[in-house]
Amino acid sequence: MATPTGPVLVMDFGAQYAQLIARRVREAQVFSEVVPSSATVEELLAKNPSAIILSGGPSSVYAEGAPAMDPKLVEAGVPILGICYGHQLLARALGGVVEPTGVREFGRTDVRIVGEGGVLHTGLPDHQTAWMSHNDSVTKAPEGSVVTASSDGAEVAGFEDVERRFAGVQYHPEVAHSPHGQEVLRRFLYEIAGVQSGWTTSSIVDDQVAKVAAQIGDGRAICGLSGGVDSAVAAALVQRAIGDRLTCVFVDHGLLRAGERTQVERDFVAATGVNLVTVDARERFLNALAGVTDPEQKRKIIGREFIRVFEQAERDLKAQGDYRFLVQGTLYPDVVESGGGEGTANIKSHHNVGGLPDDLQFELVEPLRLLFKDEVRRVGLELGLPETIVQRQPFPGPGLGIRIIGEVTADRLETLREADAIAREELTAAGLDQEIWQCPVVLLADVRSVGVQGDGRTYGHPIVLRPVSSEDAMTADWTRLPYEVLERISTRITNEVSEVNRVVLDVTSKPPGTIEWE
Numbered sequence: 133m134a135t136p137t138g139p140v141l142v143m144d145f146g147a148q149y150a151q152l153i154a155r156r157v158r159e160a161q162v163f164s165e166v167v168p169s170s171a172t173v174e175e176l177l178a179k180n181p182s183a184i185i186l187s188g189g190p191s192s193v194y195a196e197g198a199p200a201m202d203p204k205l206v207e208a209g210v211p212i213l214g215i216c217y218g219h220q221l222l223a224r225a226l227g228g229v230v231e232p233t234g235v236r237e238f239g240r241t242d243v244r245i246v247g248e249g250g251v252l253h254t255g256l257p258d259h260q261t262a263w264m265s266h267n268d269s270v271t272k273a274p275e276g277s278v279v280t281a282s283s284d285g286a287e288v289a290g291f292e293d294v295e296r297r298f299a300g301v302q303y304h305p306e307v308a309h310s311p312h313g314q315e316v317l318r319r320f321l322y323e324i325a326g327v328q329s330g331w332t333t334s335s336i337v338d339d340q341v342a343k344v345a346a347q348i349g350d351g352r353a354i355c356g357l358s359g360g361v362d363s364a365v366a367a368a369l370v371q372r373a374i375g376d377r378l379t380c381v382f383v384d385h386g387l388l389r390a391g392e393r394t395q396v397e398r399d400f401v402a403a404t405g406v407n408l409v410t411v412d413a414r415e416r417f418l419n420a421l422a423g424v425t426d427p428e429q430k431r432k433i434i435g436r437e438f439i440r441v442f443e444q445a446e447r448d449l450k451a452q453g454d455y456r457f458l459v460q461g462t463l464y465p466d467v468v469e470s471g472g473g474e475g476t477a478n479i480k481s482h483h484n485v486g487g488l489p490d491d492l493q494f495e496l497v498e499p500l501r502l503l504f505k506d507e508v509r510r511v512g513l514e515l516g517l518p519e520t521i522v523q524r525q526p527f528p529g530p531g532l533g534i535r536i537i538g539e540v541t542a543d544r545l546e547t548l549r550e551a552d553a554i555a556r557e558e559l560t561a562a563g564l565d566q567e568i569w570q571c572p573v574v575l576l577a578d579v580r581s582v583g584v585q586g587d588g589r590t591y592g593h594p595i596v597l598r599p600v601s602s603e604d605a606m607t608a609d610w611t612r613l614p615y616e617v618l619e620r621i622s623t624r625i626t627n628e629v630s631e632v633n634r635v636v637l638d639v640t641s642k643p644p645g646t647i648e649w650e
């Protein structure tokens with residue numbers, strides 16, 4: 133089944149969380165994609181959007197060189213919702229006024245309903261908490277519109293022109309700190325824009341299976357399979373589209389955790405029945421990483437070596453046919469963090485996106501590229517994958533290679549693998565697996581500290597525990613683990629892992645820290 137309506141396009145004016153808006157729209161069962169603010173009106177209309185949402189952004193709409201909106205957009209007959217910067221931009225395009233009022237609002241803010249509150253706010257509490265982050269304000273609403281909400285710093289915190297299907301809000305309805313935000317978004321989508329719902333997990337599956345079948349035709353594909361959630365779901369989708377013309381390739385790069393290879397070769401194959409080839413590439417990766425300490429360099433090397441291994445697998449499979457396509461379980465956050473959105477910063481080059489070599493010969497098949505993890509998990513369940521696979525905690529493709537701070541060597545990998553196995557065993561025994569999104573265990577190989585063990589002096593390395601809670605890995609908080617569990621992990625690691633004499637806990641949220649240390 134095709135997507136029931138054109139997408140809701142989120143125009144990104146440099147917002148921190150444009151993708152969060154798209155995700156909330158999808159939660160309202162409408163397909164949504166982020167597009168750069170530089171997209172022309174023609175490019176936008178070519179996607180046949182059922183509505184456009186203008187995101188927030190760091191600039192001031194009246195500043196020279198600030199990202200602008202083509203005035204033709206408001207003549208195109210497409211419903212528009214402006215948020216924050218987008219609200220200011222839309223108000224201005226329709227003849228309103230935006231100024232710095234000197235009253236700035238950051239964080240939780242009291243928003244008051246004005247009059248009946250219009251379509252977006254009718255029936256909501258007279259005073260509601262909403263999350264604001266602005267210096268500028270709309271001081272005069274556009275002609276023909278009604279003001280629906282107001283705050284101390286934003287006289288026009290909401291306006292609507294229902295006839296022309298335009299609305300704006302100064303606050304951020306997409307963040308969890310705006311308790312009525314999702315309701316306001318739904319009302320814009322259904323009551324002002326009149327979009328049709330129907331973007332559900334089963335429609336994603338049907339849609340993607342059809343797309344993959346069309347892309348691959350009667351060709352063959354290799355799928356990089358790690359035993360993780362994303363590649364499992366990608367493989368299941370592609371298998372549904374092309375059957376046994378799919379061969380999965382699991383790369384043992386020596387940067388895996390204890391037990392991982394058996395888990396993939398035995399449990400995964402038993403659960404899914406995929407064709408699986410394992411490649412032992414431990415030496416190849418270790419050699420390529422020798423002497424390298426820079427995280428970005430490590431990521432690029434690992435990304436390149438993965439592809440070289442897939443190329444070798446393709447040559448080995450030649451007898452069966454031509455494997456021109458490479459399936460990867462790439463998700464939206466991998467793309468965004470690799471700097472894949474226009475104007476978005478490169479935070480780290482995920483091996484499967486920013487780490488790909490320039491001479492890549494395969495045509496990529498990435499059916500999950502626009503989805504977040506929780507959406508992927510729902511797709512996996514819809515495809516009939518077992519909970520044990522779908523609910524697994526994420527583990528990055530570069531594996532322990534980006535959890536050794538310093539050069540990656542065989543000995544250091546062994547040390548980290550032992551410490552990691554202990555931490556995982558204790559967290560599982562304490563029943564904490566579902567509560568934790570993932571818990572990187574990091575070896576500070578370039579740091580030493582003095583210890584005293586068995587009445588003797590030691591000069592060993594610290595291990596960092598980084599348990600985090602998250603919804604989609606875009607933001608995260610450190611998990612408050614019980615002290616008894618931390619104590620058990622610390623005691624066991626320092627007793628059982630010879631190079632380690634100290635265990636420390638990372639209590640940083642994301643932002644400012646990322647989940648992994650490199």
Ligand SMILES: Nc1ncnc2c1ncn2[C@@H]1O[C@H](COP(=O)(O)OP(=O)(O)OP(=O)(O)O)[C@@H](O)[C@H]1O
Pocket residue numbers: 355356357358359360361362363364381382383384385459460461462466484524525526527528529530
């Ligand atoms: N050891 C591996 N062998 C083959 N392919 C891999 C391996 N590790 C990662 N990949 C490929 O890189 C992609 C991205 O890795 P990533 O870790 O983000 O996803 P995943 O392992 O499938 O899921 P999860 O995020 O749950 O760990 C995978 O979907 C897979 O295609």
Ligand SMILES: O=c1[nH]c(=O)c2[nH+]cn([C@@H]3O[C@H](COP(=O)(O)O)[C@@H](O)[C@H]3O)c2[nH]1
Pocket residue numbers: 431469480481482483484526527528529530570605642645646647648649650
């Ligand atoms: O397959 C991957 N290849 C990579 O290069 C990579 N880098 C980070 N991660 C995982 O992505 C999520 C976000 O991680 P960060 O907060 O460290 O950016 C977390 O789940 C990380 O484990 C990766 N996964």
Ligand SMILES: NC(=O)CC[C@H](N)C(=O)O
Pocket residue numbers: 187188189190191192193215216217218265266267268269
């Ligand atoms: N978060 C935003 O979109 C801010 C918009 C604009 N830069 C302001 O300060 O008002």
Ligand SMILES: [Mg+2]
Pocket residue numbers: 358360361526527528529
């Ligand atoms: Mg993984």
